[in-house]
Amino acid sequence: MIGSKKKLNRLPSKLLFNSTDGMSNRTNYTQTFEDFAGTGLSSDFLPLRKEAFQRFAAKGFPTTRDEEWKYTNIAAVAAGEFLPASTLTAVTEKSLEPFLIAGKSIHRLVFVNGIFSSDLSKISALPEGVLVGKLSDHRTHPAVKQHLGNIAGNTSGAMVDLNTAFIAEGAFIYVPVNVVVDEPIHFLFINDSTSYPTLVSPRNLFIAEAGGKVQLIESFHSIGTNNHGFTNAVTEVVTEKNAHLDLTKVQLENSAAYHIGFTAARQHANSEFHITTITLDGAIVRNNLNILLAEEHCTAYLYGLYCVNGSQLVDNHSLVDHAVPNCQSNELYKGIIDEKGQGVFNGKIFVRKDAQKTNAYQSNKNILLSDDASMNTKPQLEIFADDVKCSHGTTTGQLDEEALFYLRSRGIGEENAKAFLNTAFAGDVIQKIAYEPLRERLMELMQKKLKRQPL
Amino acid sequence: MLTINNLHARIEEKEILRGLSLEVKPGEVHAIMGPNGSGKSTLASVLAGREDYEVTEGAVSFYGEDLLEMSPEDRARKGLFLAFQYPVEIPGVSNANFLKTAVNEIRKSRGQDPLDSKDFLALMKEKMKLVEMDKSMTQRSVNEGFSGGEKKRNEVFQMAMLEPTLCVLDETDSGLDIDALRIVANGVNALRDQNRSFVVITHYQRLLDYIVPDVVHVLYKGRIVKTGTKELALELEAKGYDWIKEEVESAAI
Numbered sequence: 036m037i038g039s040k041k042k043l044n045r046l047p048s049k050l051l052f053n054s055t056d057g058m059s060n061r062t063n064y065t066q067t068f069e070d071f072a073g074t075g076l077s078s079d080f081l082p083l084r085k086e087a088f089q090r091f092a093a094k095g096f097p098t099t100r101d102e103e104w105k106y107t108n109i110a111a112v113a114a115g116e117f118l119p120a121s122t123l124t125a126v127t128e129k130s131l132e133p134f135l136i137a138g139k140s141i142h143r144l145v146f147v148n149g150i151f152s153s154d155l156s157k158i159s160a161l162p163e164g165v166l167v168g169k170l171s172d173h174r175t176h177p178a179v180k181q182h183l184g185n186i187a188g189n190t191s192g193a194m195v196d197l198n199t200a201f202i203a204e205g206a207f208i209y210v211p212v213n214v215v216v217d218e219p220i221h222f223l224f225i226n227d228s229t230s231y232p233t234l235v236s237p238r239n240l241f242i243a244e245a246g247g248k249v250q251l252i253e254s255f256h257s258i259g260t261n262n263h264g265f266t267n268a269v270t271e272v273v274t275e276k277n278a279h280l281d282l283t284k285v286q287l288e289n290s291a292a293y294h295i296g297f298t299a300a301r302q303h304a305n306s307e308f309h310i311t312t313i314t315l316d317g318a319i320v321r322n323n324l325n326i327l328l329a330e331e332h333c334t335a336y337l338y339g340l341y342c343v344n345g346s347q348l349v350d351n352h353s354l355v356d357h358a359v360p361n362c363q364s365n366e367l368y369k370g371i372i373d374e375k376g377q378g379v380f381n382g383k384i385f386v387r388k389d390a391q392k393t394n395a396y397q398s399n400k401n402i403l404l405s406d407d408a409s410m411n412t413k414p415q416l417e418i419f420a421d422d423v424k425c426s427h428g429t430t431t432g433q434l435d436e437e438a439l440f441y442l443r444s445r446g447i448g449e450e451n452a453k454a455f456l457n458t459a460f461a462g463d464v465i466q467k468i469a470y471e472p473l474r475e476r477l478m479e480l481m482q483k484k485l486k487r488q489p490l
Numbered sequence: 491m492l493t494i495n496n497l498h499a500r501i502e503e504k505e506i507l508r509g510l511s512l513e514v515k516p517g518e519v520h521a522i523m524g525p526n527g528s529g530k531s532t533l534a535s536v537l538a539g540r541e542d543y544e545v546t547e548g549a550v551s552f553y554g555e556d557l558l559e560m561s562p563e564d565r566a567r568k569g570l571f572l573a574f575q576y577p578v579e580i581p582g583v584s585n586a587n588f589l590k591t592a593v594n595e596i597r598k599s600r601g602q603d604p605l606d607s608k609d610f611l612a613l614m615k616e617k618m619k620l621v622e623m624d625k626s627m628t629q630r631s632v633n634e635g636f637s638g639g640e641k642k643r644n645e646v647f648q649m650a651m652l653e654p655t656l657c658v659l660d661e662t663d664s665g666l667d668i669d670a671l672r673i674v675a676n677g678v679n680a681l682r683d684q685n686r687s688f689v690v691i692t693h694y695q696r697l698l699d700y701i702v703p704d705v706v707h708v709l710y711k712g713r714i715v716k717t718g719t720k721e722l723a724l725e726l727e728a729k730g731y732d733w734i735k736e737e738v739e740s741a742a743i
Contacts, residue, residue: 447563
């Protein structure tokens with residue numbers, strides 16, 4: 036049924052149909068996909084995209100009947116009238132400024148509505164052989180052919196399939212063998228839904244070859260609140276032997292934004308992967324993180340922070356798959372939930388039968404600041420090996436009254452004392468970020484968020 | 491400066507203070523001793539404004555104002571300081587940052603300009619000497635991972651920084667070895683002057699060898715049942731509390 040080859044470099048007309056295919060969505064994704072099929076990353080990935088679309092069409096959007104989406108109702112997303120964004124809207128250097136959360140001086144790649152903006156991007160000298168740019172430029176690179184789609188896999192759910200179906204552009208980095216990139220690289224994804232409800236599907240691929248080392252920042256922003264913007268992102272990460280990859284994902288899209296992200300990593304022997312996921316805004320945000328420890332002596336650090344208020348919903352789902360012996364994973368997620376905010380945490384750790392000498396730690400701590408705030412948290416450890424060290428813990432409570440009294444008894448006013456404690460609680464996660472300017476900016480943004488100020 | 495009159499307080503349904511009266515004048519050091527469960531720590535908590543306790547009767551005036559009406563922070567700003575029996579660990583809040591905020595909030599309430607970083611550091615450096623505190627302790631999170639002695643030294647250090655006029659020491663000697671006790675007591679003694687008063691709550695006489703009180707009170711069943719000089723503390727040390735209890739019980743019959 037893929038016959039249409041319409042180019043979508045014009046603003047697409049709305050494609051509204053009544054639901055006829057069992058998907059409870061108002062956008063007719065079949066029609067939209069057909070319109071979109073020929074665009075984007077040329078025909079190289081068309082078979083991949085077609086297959087993915089068929090999988091998506093068979094499943095439709097997940098509902099709360101799915102165990103994995105039990106507490107995260109995305110009916111509003113499924114019912115949205117989204118159109119794949121295909122135009123580079125006019126984002127100026129000036130309007131970009133607030134989004135430069137890691138500073139102005141570092142390497143940056145800016146994608147507006149999924150399209151790379153060379154005007155706004157800035158890459159200075161990098162070590163020889165390092166490739167940084169848009170995915171489409173590197174589509175014939177052997178590493179892209181090898182890994183694209185294979186890290187996320189084709190059983191990762193409908194939302195990954197939907198992203199794959201709409202692969203158009205994304206960020207790409209390739210760090211060659213034993214190359215160390217000193218300066219962090221910042222990828223910005225801006226969803227501009229000013230003119231119509233946008234569907235943006237960034238598809239990123241980050242590869243560190245053996246012994247390579249790099250620090251990356253992915254940040255998501257939005258412009259416009261008169262329409263909903265929907266970002267459905269997939270990032271695939273490969274750390275080859277002895278590689279060291281550090282990724283900070285920052286979600287700053289506004290209160291009209293839906294964000295569903297899927298980060299999948301595959302780690303090879305002795306590699307280290309740090310990922311910190313910071314969610315400070317958005318209407319509905321779902322962060323999926325799957326890490327496969329595919330070879331021995333790998334270490335994975337998973338940190339997360341979510342500050343939720345208003346009627347926001349933030350869901351973090353993680354899966355660490357200890358497939359082989361002698362690997363380590365450390366996971367710490369913290370949340371502060373205020374007003375009518377909802378938080379969800381699900382942390383799966385699989386320790387396969389052969390994965391002896393696994394060390395796996397998981398902790399999820401939450402503070403509820405109002406009676407209407409809610410948190411659903413579920414650690415899920417499935418351990419099939421017998422010589423392992425695994426622990427998990429989860430707490431959800433109010434602010435520590437003893438600590439609050441202590442601060443007040445020293446003359447610090449109640450509001451200030453609360454801010455101190457919340458900042459300390461949440462700051463603990465932000466402090467794990469290696470790059471200081473980013474850390475400082477995130478501390479500021481987090482404090483603003485806790486004061487219920489616009490970010 | 492502090493007048494407590496017929497104070498009754500309870501926690502949940504349990505009445506702990508049952509008609510306590512006490513008058514503290516500027517520059518005085520009052521020791522409050524008593525057996526376990528007599529209400530010593532409750533008195534400290536009620537004075538500092540801990541919300542778990544409910545005052546059912548009586549009054550406390552501090553410089554002529556109703557202390558019980560004030561929030562904990564306002565009490566601190568008016569010059570009250572409680573050295574906690576169990577100082578709270580606050581991970582992620584650095585001692586220095588916390589103290590700078592506290593010092594400046596108190597200065598603000600007194601109509602003084604905030605200290606800048608340079609002046610604040612200088613003040614810290616000066617006061618640290620009082621309790622032989624290491625610089626690294628100020629950079630660590632508040633009380634986190636501190637030993638018992640370090641926590642109590644930190645309380646006295648905070649006291650020195652905030653310059654209160656009424657210091658309530660709640661079993662500051664508990665859990666201290668003799669060296670730590672000496673350091674803490676020296677710190678307190680250095681802060682004694684004609685305007686600053688102390689209420690030293692302790693179970694043992696030992697602390698009073700170092701911090702010599704003007705008056706010693708014995709608290710029993712929520713009331714002050716005996717008041718004397720520092721010799722009373724020695725007598726209690728030698729004879730225990732039983733004779734006091736007997737005196738009180740026989741008087742009641």
